[in-house]
Amino acid sequence: MKAGTSKKTVKKSADFRRAAEVFKALSNPNRLLIVDALSEGERCVADLTALVGLDMSTVSAHLAVLRNVGIVSDERRSTQIFYSLRRPCLMNVFCCLDEFHSEGD
């Protein structure tokens, strides 16, 4: 643990705003579907579009949301653009969610 870092972190308004943005990016089922697909490796937009079954422009917008909060990155190779997950720890979030739901009432 770094110096100046304590277990009980002091959180500021900006921290909550930033965290909320990440959660908001993950708050749509189609984006989660995309994130899940990317967890198995990079995919181009056409593949993701086929996967989610919406208009490509819509999928492109979803990818922009994920990109803007740093969840995915894109790389153009000739005419295609490949997206991939930037944050391996995102998969932990999914695991935590499984736990969340299986704790049930």
Add this chain to the structure above:
Amino acid sequence: MKAGTSKKTVKKSADFRRAAEVFKALSNPNRLLIVDALSEGERCVADLTALVGLDMSTVSAHLAVLRNVGIVSDERRSTQIFYSLRRPCLMNVFCCLDEFHSEGD
């Protein structure tokens, strides 16, 4: 690990919808502020209202959102209603988010 459970879980549309609802509940800075406060113990609505600095009706609505996805539970004691976190693992999500941001570029 239970029988019938594999590492590579097959996820259905309903799973993504349910997960998205939890993320949506966490996608607002004021709700995150509330969750953070509750991570230190139960609080009544008046206390949470003072904390977030919005109208009590607004805070009540935020609490309803968190309650509807099972993140918090409420218990009336005389005229006050105390809210508390139902899911300890939610704090793991916060840890994961810290990790998320500190990986950042």
Add this chain to the structure above:
DNA sequence: GCTTTACTTGGTTATTTTGCAAAGTATCAA
């Protein structure tokens, strides 16, 4: 240069979210 392919951006519409204020409900105390 022109076309095609693969994507993104802009415009529009319907729906959802977030806030406040006012009215409603539950509990307690006088």
Add this chain to the structure above:
DNA sequence: TTGATACTTTGCAAAATAACCAAGTAAAGC
């Protein structure tokens, strides 16, 4: 039972989101 306290619910306006289609851009091939 009347009033006060502590919430919740309803009604409403402003802003954000998610979807489509149409138009714009970037790279590759002809």
